[in-house]
Amino acid sequence: MNKKRILITGAAGFLGSHLCDRFMKEGMYVIGMDNLITGDLKNIGHLRGDARFEFIHHDVTTYVDISGDLDYILHFASPASPIDYLKIPIQTLKVGALGTHNLLGLAKNKKARILVASTSEVYGDPLVHPQNEEYYGNVNPVGPRGVYDEAKRFMESITMAYHRFHGLDTRIARIFNTYGPRMRLNDGRVIPAFIGQALRGEDLTVFGDGSQTRSFCFVDDQVEGIYRLLMSDYHLPVNIGNPNEISIRDFAEEIVKLTGTDQKIIYKPLPEDDPLQRQPDISKAREVLGWEPKVSREEGMKSTYKYFKNLPKEELYKKEHRDFSDRNRG
Numbered sequence: 001m002n003k004k005r006i007l008i009t010g011a012a013g014f015l016g017s018h019l020c021d022r023f024m025k026e027g028m029y030v031i032g033m034d035n036l037i038t039g040d041l042k043n044i045g046h047l048r049g050d051a052r053f054e055f056i057h058h059d060v061t062t063y064v065d066i067s068g069d070l071d072y073i074l075h076f077a078s079p080a081s082p083i084d085y086l087k088i089p090i091q092t093l094k095v096g097a098l099g100t101h102n103l104l105g106l107a108k109n110k111k112a113r114i115l116v117a118s119t120s121e122v123y124g125d126p127l128v129h130p131q132n133e134e135y136y137g138n139v140n141p142v143g144p145r146g147v148y149d150e151a152k153r154f155m156e157s158i159t160m161a162y163h164r165f166h167g168l169d170t171r172i173a174r175i176f177n178t179y180g181p182r183m184r185l186n187d188g189r190v191i192p193a194f195i196g197q198a199l200r201g202e203d204l205t206v207f208g209d210g211s212q213t214r215s216f217c218f219v220d221d222q223v224e225g226i227y228r229l230l231m232s233d234y235h236l237p238v239n240i241g242n243p244n245e246i247s248i249r250d251f252a253e254e255i256v257k258l259t260g261t262d263q264k265i266i267y268k269p270l271p272e273d274d275p276l277q278r279q280p281d282i283s284k285a286r287e288v289l290g291w292e293p294k295v296s297r298e299e300g301m302k303s304t305y306k307y308f309k310n311l312p313k314e315e316l317y318k319k320e321h322r323d324f325s326d327r328n329r330g
């Protein structure tokens with residue numbers, strides 16, 4: 001049996017819960033941690049009661065205390081949707097900055113290897129296309145996304161400082177748009193937004209003229225990339241995403257076809273600082289990890305659609321019910 005113990009923060013979130021599944025499958029003892037601000041216990045409900053899984057309800061922006069040994073830490077706790085950044089900007093900053101600091105300290109204490117979840121947002125609204133790891137980005141620190149982008153840039157910076165100064169064993173994944181089952185239906189991200197609209201019989205809302213591009217990676221591919229990065233010996237940032245790029249307008253048309261609905265596409269104003277283009281250059285991941293995505297958008301979107309279609313009907317009409325009010329004071 002695998003005797004390794006891993007701490008996964010953001011365990012009740014979309015990516016975190018899939019990572020819990022993956023490391024359970026590897027036979028590791030998994031400690032999932034989440035403050036449940038944007039995560040949902042339903043995502044890990046199937047793991048509770050398993051003797052090799054433990055859940056700790058905790059906010060990593062305060063001191064993190066774990067008893068026993070730890071071999072690995074994955075820091076995946078963070079709001080990850082532009083709507084969240086507006087609703088909980090201070091939490092977004094704190095989890096990327098203070099949370100990362102606490103987890104690096106924990107990794108140092110436990111002599112554990114730590115992988116932090118950075119993002120394509122470190123490239124901001126990129127002037128280089130596709131984005132490779134050597135590009136430093138074009139980020140607006142004071143715009144609405146600044147709280148996320150700058151926290152993640154700080155995350156990378158402090159992680160490298162711990163690596164260089166303390167010799168900590170660190171990994172940095174730059175995660176590009178990822179989708180799949182367990183995304184939050186009403187978090188405003190484009191895939192759940194379009195599928196939710198199609199299922200409710202509403203028009204699909206394309207922001208701007210829809211010429212902005214994104215490159216969507218299916219969650220199973222993303223998890224495999226992260227797993228390989230953790231097991232590699234590479235300390236500098238690695239892009240993990242699917243280079244298959246599409247404009248949001250064309251993507252809306254794909255959704256109409258996929259759902260077999262007859263939805264109209266309507267246009268709404270483009271949110272501030274919405275990046276115009278985003279596509280990972282994954283040469284480094286190919287070379288260092290021997291990794292590339294395997295799941296086509298058609299296949300990945302089919303299983304994602306199936307997941308949303310099978311959710312209880314009332315979920316479709318639920319507004320984001322979370323009360324952020326007193327968690328936003330910092």
Ligand code: UDP
Nearest residue numbers: 082188189190191193205206207212248274
């Ligand atoms: N978008 C859209 N309609 C929606 C939601 C999002 O056209 O109902 C656009 C959004 O403006 C952005 C892209 O889809 O250009 C991806 O948005 P998302 O929030 O999923 O993630 P981002 O990559 O911007 O962080």
